[in-house]
Amino acid sequence: MNTISSSIARIVAICVKEVTQLRRDRLTFAMVVAIPLMQLLMFGYSINTKVRHIPIAVCDHSASSFSRQLIEDVQASQVVTVTTRAGNPNQLHTMVQNGVVSAGLYIPIDSERRYYSDNGEAIAQLIVDGSDTVMASALKALGHFPFLPGGVSSFTHNPGDISVTLLYNPAQRSELNTVPGLLGLILTMTMVMFTAVAIVRERERGNMELLIATPVKTAELMIGKLIPYVVIGMIQMTIILWLGYLLFQVPVAGSWWLLIGSCLVFIFANLGLGLVLSTVAPNQMGAMQLFIFIFLPSILLSGFMFPYAGMPEVAQKIAEALPMTHFMRIVRGIILRDAQFEGIQTDLLFLALFFVGTLTLAILRFRQRLD
Amino acid sequence: MSDPVIKVEGLTKKFGSFTAVNDVSMEIRRGQVHGFVGPNGSGKTTTIRMMCGLMIPTSGMVTVLGMSVPEQAKLVRCHVGYMTQRFSLYEDMTVRENMAFLCRVHGFGHKRRIERIDEVLEQFDLVPLADRRVGPMSGGQKRRIALGAAILTEPELLILDEPTSEVDPNTRREMWGHFFDLAQAGSTLLVTTHLMDEAERCHRLTVMNQGEVVADGSVDRLKEELPATVLEVSGGEVTPLVNDISTLEGVLAVNQVGTVIRVLTRDASITNQIAMAIPQSFSISEVPVTIEDVFVSATRDGSRA
Numbered sequence: 001m002n003t004i005s006s007s008i009a010r011i012v013a014i015c016v017k018e019v020t021q022l023r024r025d026r027l028t029f030a031m032v033v034a035i036p037l038m039q040l041l042m043f044g045y046s047i048n049t050k051v052r053h054i055p056i057a058v059c060d061h062s063a064s065s066f067s068r069q070l071i072e073d074v075q076a077s078q079v080v081t082v083t084t085r086a087g088n089p090n091q092l093h094t095m096v097q098n099g100v101v102s103a104g105l106y107i108p109i110d111s112e113r114r115y116y117s118d119n120g121e122a123i124a125q126l127i128v129d130g131s132d133t134v135m136a137s138a139l140k141a142l143g144h145f146p147f148l149p150g151g152v153s154s155f156t157h158n159p160g161d162i163s164v165t166l167l168y169n170p171a172q173r174s175e176l177n178t179v180p181g182l183l184g185l186i187l188t189m190t191m192v193m194f195t196a197v198a199i200v201r202e203r204e205r206g207n208m209e210l211l212i213a214t215p216v217k218t219a220e221l222m223i224g225k226l227i228p229y230v231v232i233g234m235i236q237m238t239i240i241l242w243l244g245y246l247l248f249q250v251p252v253a254g255s256w257w258l259l260i261g262s263c264l265v266f267i268f269a270n271l272g273l274g275l276v277l278s279t280v281a282p283n284q285m286g287a288m289q290l291f292i293f294i295f296l297p298s299i300l301l302s303g304f305m306f307p308y309a310g311m312p313e314v315a316q317k318i319a320e321a322l323p324m325t326h327f328m329r330i331v332r333g334i335i336l337r338d339a340q341f342e343g344i345q346t347d348l349l350f351l352a353l354f355f356v357g358t359l360t361l362a363i364l365r366f367r368q369r370l371d
Numbered sequence: 372m373s374d375p376v377i378k379v380e381g382l383t384k385k386f387g388s389f390t391a392v393n394d395v396s397m398e399i400r401r402g403q404v405h406g407f408v409g410p411n412g413s414g415k416t417t418t419i420r421m422m423c424g425l426m427i428p429t430s431g432m433v434t435v436l437g438m439s440v441p442e443q444a445k446l447v448r449c450h451v452g453y454m455t456q457r458f459s460l461y462e463d464m465t466v467r468e469n470m471a472f473l474c475r476v477h478g479f480g481h482k483r484r485i486e487r488i489d490e491v492l493e494q495f496d497l498v499p500l501a502d503r504r505v506g507p508m509s510g511g512q513k514r515r516i517a518l519g520a521a522i523l524t525e526p527e528l529l530i531l532d533e534p535t536s537e538v539d540p541n542t543r544r545e546m547w548g549h550f551f552d553l554a555q556a557g558s559t560l561l562v563t564t565h566l567m568d569e570a571e572r573c574h575r576l577t578v579m580n581q582g583e584v585v586a587d588g589s590v591d592r593l594k595e596e597l598p599a600t601v602l603e604v605s606g607g608e609v610t611p612l613v614n615d616i617s618t619l620e621g622v623l624a625v626n627q628v629g630t631v632i633r634v635l636t637r638d639a640s641i642t643n644q645i646a647m648a649i650p651q652s653f654s655i656s657e658v659p660v661t662i663e664d665v666f667v668s669a670t671r672d673g674s675r676a
């Protein structure tokens with residue numbers, strides 16, 4: 001009992017010390033709030049404007065009720081907005097070429113006849129500026145746009161059959177995907193970065209000789225250093241989810257408790273990883289380099305930027321070892337699909353084991369010595 | 372007398388092929404101020420670090436407060452106040468915050484912590500500095516703070532690595548006053564220093580050179596047993612004589628102190644030779660040995676490792 005309470009006293013001592021230092025470190029302190037804010041706004045808005053309300057021009061030679069309905073329905077998808085009219089297909093082409101619009105929709109005089117004929121003719125043509133791939137793919141999806149009383153397709157026959165129906169995110173609102181992704185990205189970034197320097201900093205600033213000459217045990221040191229960052233992680237989580245809701249109307253479909261619990265486990269996993277880096281790195285600069293080494297694959301391979309399924313097998317294997325990949329699945333599941341505990345438990349288990357593993361490794365690697 | 376507080380036997384520490392500490396044996400007794408001197412790089416800090424369990428000896432054994440180190444280092448740390456040579460408190464925290472951290476780590480309750488910190492701040496004239504950040508403070512102020520931090524938890528053994536470097540003479544006197552008060556109250560102190568007047572004040576002294584103990588014992592005995600005699604040459608412009616005297620056979624060291632030259636010799640028989648080497652207007656007399664003479668004769672060989 002006595003040993004436990006004195007152990008807790010030492011953990012508290014480390015916690016208080018860390019918080020005191022954190023408060024003094026203006027830059028770090030600002031990062032806690034500034035990083036989620038900046039990234040959310042940058043990613044959220046830039047991706048937001050790209051796939052919604054893309055300006056297009058229309059050249060309507062049919063000028064019928066059929067073509068008007070087609071134009072209305074295409075706009076109703078919110079992907080495009082008709083900003084200009086063109087008199088002929090050549091004009092349309094020039095407009096796209098000059099960047100006046102991102103795409104041109106040409107509706108020929110006989111488009112209604114083509115629609116009801118059976119020979120697979122496209123009813124309209126969409127000329128797309130392919131230089132921006134994100135935009136282009138959003139526009140290409142219009143080709144399979146489900147148009148009733150029938151379907152419109154510039155690319156395929158009988159669009160009613162092959163129309164692409166987008167589950168969960170019919171309007172292609174990528175911020176629904178981005179905000180949960182950013183939650184993982186920001187937590188990885190700040191949590192790993194903060195703890196990666198936590199221990200080398202003591203060494204570099206010459207505090208280590210004092211620290212290890214005190215009765216603080218390694219595990220107490222590690223835990224004492226973790227706790228303040230757990231709180232910081234929770235603050236960041238709140239900022240991201242709240243702003244995500246406020247600015248981008250990203251609702252949480254699933255359970256809040258499951259979401260918060262998963263974030264907590266993820267925060268711990270990242271902190272453990274950071275501590276390991278901190279015991280490996282020779283100095284603060286080295287810790288930063290190691291951090292980048294972990295951070296890049298976390299962005300590129302976790303499914304945040306590119307779909308996991310489309311990656312080569314090697315990349316998938318690497319991705320499986322990163323906490324971010326598992327968190328990505330969990331958080332998109334909970335926020336977008338109302339996933340239940342059963343659906344995410346293997347990923348949660350991985351994160352929990354990852355934390356235990358890294359913390360153990362950090363404790364084993366850390367030497368209370370100077371040689 | 373009671374058991375030694377620190378007992379070191381055959382202690383050796385190698386860094387690669389370089390031997391920083393070589394077969395060191397020493398004892399530090401309870402209630403004493405034990406001086407630890409030696410040229411730069413002679414291995415004092417390394418020896419101290421092994422005593423605190425911060426470095427693992429290549430061979431040899433260390434017992435501190437009856438516990439063997441490094442095996443029981445964790446327990447030992449609860450009873451030892453260690454002041455590092457390089458300042459190691461947190462520079463981005465205030466004096467009070469640093470002290471509070473140490474008190475918490477040692478399990479002080481709230482009330483005891485506040486009281487003890489105030490007491491130490493008072494004792495070391497740190498009250499005006501208490502709520503200022505440590506980083507920008509002067510070298511001497513930092514030393515005072517570090518010393519205060521080391522005695523904060525009232526440890527029974529204090530290991531102080533150059534506590535008085537960068538410290539002004541008045542503060543130095545005060546610090547030494549504290550050391551003797553603490554020793555009087557039953558604490559034991561191991562203090563390294565480069566200042567011979569401080570070495571002179573210690574109860575006992577260990578002199579290291581190139582990783583080895585070259586002299587060890589009470590200050591008086593070290594002086595008595597020094598196998599050398601000190602002659603003083605005075606009576607005029609002595610500077611030109613330094614070279615002439617130092618080349619003489621049997622002269623161990625020559626040192627000018629103001630208008631006199633102190634000549635450390637193997638024995639007094641050399642007096643005649645010196646007298647012949649210098650103009651007759653100068654006088655030569657035998658003077659008492661100081662601890663500096665002990666230091667110089669003990670560390671003459673390769674003092675710059």
Ligand SMILES: Nc1ncnc2c1ncn2[C@@H]1O[C@H](COP(=O)(O)OP(=O)(O)OP(=O)(O)O)[C@@H](O)[C@H]1O
Nearest residue numbers: 371386391409410411412413414415416417418456
């Ligand atoms: N971690 C280390 N790695 C390699 N060599 C070391 C290490 N620590 C100390 N040394 C070497 O060991 C020798 C003894 O160093 P130490 O710091 O013990 O000397 P010291 O007596 O305290 O000197 P000073 O009076 O300058 O403080 C030096 O030559 C030093 O370069």
Ligand SMILES: [Mg+2]
Nearest residue numbers: 415416417456
């Ligand atoms: Mg030293």
